[in-house]
Amino acid sequence: MRQTLSLLRRSASALFVLAVSALAAAPVQAAPEVIRIGVATAGGGEPVTWGGSPGGVVRVNHWLEEEFKASGIKVEWLFFKGAGPAVNEALSNRQIDFAYQGDLPSIVGRSNGLKTKLLVVSGARNNLYVVAPTASDIRSVKDLKDRKVSIFRGTNGHLVAINVLAANGLAERDIKGVNLDTGSAQAALVSNGVDAAFGGYEWFKVRDQGLAKIIYSTRGQDPALTRQASLLVRSEFEEANGAEVQRVVDVFVRAAHWSSQEKNRDELFRIWARSGTPVASWAAEFEQQALADRNSPLVDDFIVGRYKAVVADALKLKLIRREVAVDGWFETRYLQSALKKQGLENYWTAFDAKGQPRAKQSVAANER
The missing domain is CATH 3.40.190.10 (Periplasmic binding protein-like II)
Known part of the structure; x- marks a missing residue:
């Protein structure tokens, strides 16, 4: 019995030493390439x-x-x-x-x-804007009802656009929403493929080219309407x-x-x-x-x-x-x-x- 206990102790000690040695030898997490x-x-x-x-x-x-x-x-x-x-x-x-x-x-x-x-x-x-062609009769967000409007769905501007519509008595279903990325929205607006568009600072360039007008801005309004x-x-x-x-x-x-x-x-x-x-x-x-x-x-x-x-x-x-x-x-x-x-x-x-x-x-x- 004593020999068995002694053998178990020696085995446990040996396993402990091996475990410590393995930990010491374990490689440090390499930095990413x-x-x-x-x-x-x-x-x-x-x-x-x-x-x-x-x-x-x-x-x-x-x-x-x-x-x-x-x-x-x-x-x-x-x-x-x-x-x-x-x-x-x-x-x-x-x-x-x-x-x-x-x-x-x-x-x-x-x-x-x-x-x-x-x-x-x-x-x-970040501010959000609503833009329309320069010759458009759209003057406010309320005028977007039943119009074809570009919204880049799934982006941080999408939800703000919905909240802007709500603040003006409209829901997303009240407009004819078109899911377009930034470049596609610009091309669609200047070619009259859409009646208006939600977007950010990228629309100032189009405005300054005389191809669009900004009819709404979140700047200076409730900070909750920012991105x-x-x-x-x-x-x-x-x-x-x-x-x-x-x-x-x-x-x-x-x-x-x-x-x-x-x-x-x-x-x-x-x-x-x-x-x-x-x-x-x-x-x-x-x-x-x-x-x-x-x-x-x-x-x-x-x-x-x-x-x-x-x-x-x-x-x-x-x-x-x-x-x-x-x-x-x-x-x-x-x-x-x-x-x-x-x-x-x-x-x-x-x-x-x-x-x-x-x-x-x-x-x-x-x-x-």
Whole structure:
């Protein structure tokens, strides 16, 4: 009996030593060879880029490429004409690691089981416009009843368009909606293929060419009628590559800071103009609006509230089939770390749920 117990003890000890040795010999998680970022727009220019977001500054200045050059990690940017829905498909197929997209498509993706983390805001309070041909008799949103109207369904402008219609006594069924992407909508409007269109800053160029008129704008109205965009990461990638995720967020926060400084306004618009949208269009989009309010990376009460409201509206309108929880979705520890490292904890003003400014405070305290 004693010999048996002694043998068992020696065996257990040997197994413990082997286990410890195996753990010690286990390889450290290797850094990724490439970081792939999907952007929910076709973009423009050479190389392809986009505007309206500090992310466009990151792209044009090659800040991510510079950040990861010494580590031997390649950065790839992929642009999607199909916008948010196409980005969701790429996330589902593990073709991208990070995604820049609007609030509604990211929520649709989450409702369909996509495992992501929302890291940082990168383009807040984007305006929405309604445009019509210059000779059209359409003068207001109410005039859209029974008209053929372009709406890019599934994008962050879709839900705002529905809310704009509702604020004017109309439902989506009261118009003859046509699902067109940005380029197709412009071609359709100038050729009288549609009577009007919902869209963003891209319509200023068409207006300035004398081919369209803006009959409605959300600017200066209820902040709830604006669109939000953020940078997300696949949860699987984040869990395996936390250090690299932190470095990406650091760069996006650096870009947000640069893009929030009024002294950089003209240069910012020139950078964004490389996407094919003229400087004049950016000047019109951001007229009488503080850069810091639009380019803040903060996940404050306003942002959280807007994402929750989008969930509620999307569910009510059956754009998603089940409730989506957002409270566990925002992963702000990377943002907080970046703000602290760059001395920006109190740089931006946080907004309350109604979109009104509140006293500046530590983001770390705000997130508790």
